[in-house]
Amino acid sequence: MAAAFYRLNGNQTFHILSRSSAVRPSLPHRSMMITMSQNQSYWASVNSEIEAHLKQAIPLRPPLQVFEPMHHLVFAAPQNTAPALCLAACELVGGHRDQAMAAASALHLMHAALFTHEHLPLTDRPRPKSRPMIHHAYGPNIELLLGDAIIPFGFELLARSDDPAQNNSDRILRVTIEITRAMGSQGMVEGQYYELECPQSDGEELCDVGWIEQVCKKKEGGLHACGAACGAILGGGSEEEIENLRRFGLYVGMIQGMLHGAGRKEKGLKEVVEELRNLALKELEEFKGRKVEAISSFVNV
Numbered sequence: 001m002a003a004a005f006y007r008l009n010g011n012q013t014f015h016i017l018s019r020s021s022a023v024r025p026s027l028p029h030r031s032m033m034i035t036m037s038q039n040q041s042y043w044a045s046v047n048s049e050i051e052a053h054l055k056q057a058i059p060l061r062p063p064l065q066v067f068e069p070m071h072h073l074v075f076a077a078p079q080n081t082a083p084a085l086c087l088a089a090c091e092l093v094g095g096h097r098d099q100a101m102a103a104a105s106a107l108h109l110m111h112a113a114l115f116t117h118e119h120l121p122l123t124d125r126p127r128p129k130s131r132p133m134i135h136h137a138y139g140p141n142i143e144l145l146l147g148d149a150i151i152p153f154g155f156e157l158l159a160r161s162d163d164p165a166q167n168n169s170d171r172i173l174r175v176t177i178e179i180t181r182a183m184g185s186q187g188m189v190e191g192q193y194y195e196l197e198c199p200q201s202d203g204e205e206l207c208d209v210g211w212i213e214q215v216c217k218k219k220e221g222g223l224h225a226c227g228a229a230c231g232a233i234l235g236g237g238s239e240e241e242i243e244n245l246r247r248f249g250l251y252v253g254m255i256q257g258m259l260h261g262a263g264r265k266e267k268g269l270k271e272v273v274e275e276l277r278n279l280a281l282k283e284l285e286e287f288k289g290r291k292v293e294a295i296s297s298f299v300n301v
Helices: 027-032 035-059 064-076 081-092 095-117 142-162 167-181 187-196 209-234 239-260 265-288 293-298
Strands: 002-008 011-017
Touching: 011 293, 035 081, 035 095, 035 293, 064 095, 064 142, 081 095, 081 209, 081 239, 081 293, 095 142, 095 167, 095 187, 095 209, 095 293, 167 209, 187 209, 187 293, 209 239, 209 265, 239 265, 239 293, 265 293
Parallel strands: none
Antiparallel strands: 002 011
């Protein structure tokens, strides 16, 4: 059996597909795939631009006791593909990368803040196996406080990108709402809650595939869906294009979570991941005639 997500009446719904009913990739899907070297080159160039933008936005300045640890926590967080997906989606709908740079940077800041909070050494229970061990350069009180400081700074970056010359105020407001929903109590925070609720025995997680799906959907899936939708909004995409790319981002994020997050220890997800790849690439069929090579590479990151 394989698994997949669809959007019904505005809600993301999980379905189990039999081998006979599963969506199979057609030749156009295969033609969208690009080589790993091209994939890495595009991903590296986009992330280098996001990092440069963030370093310019968060310089080390007084008070150093605030900005030094905040600077460290922002850049110590592992790279996430959602910000790069935001820029790729913007370009796909005809926008320029610069139009979505502030949103992509804000997405990294949100990711960094939640990463900091979820790795605080304050838990009274064994660390979930899905979470890597990290080095804590500062004490838990500082990391808790500065994680909180990173979030509003992300929204400040977005607000400062409001440019009357570009007439983008409505788009910036809409993107701000998108990010707020993706990060909040019905988004990544809810995913973190589900992850913490997983029962454990001697440090070993006792969660089933349904739990993995729920965590990945709310965390990586929600963040990537938000990134892709925000890029499409800022690039001037139509409502149909925005929703196509939102679903594409959801599938890409689910893949990320199953391969590298909560599902990375589960051996029975290979078929599910392949089905999600097929569904993600199917969303790009609506963009025939455009340069989809870059964004289609995200299914293999």
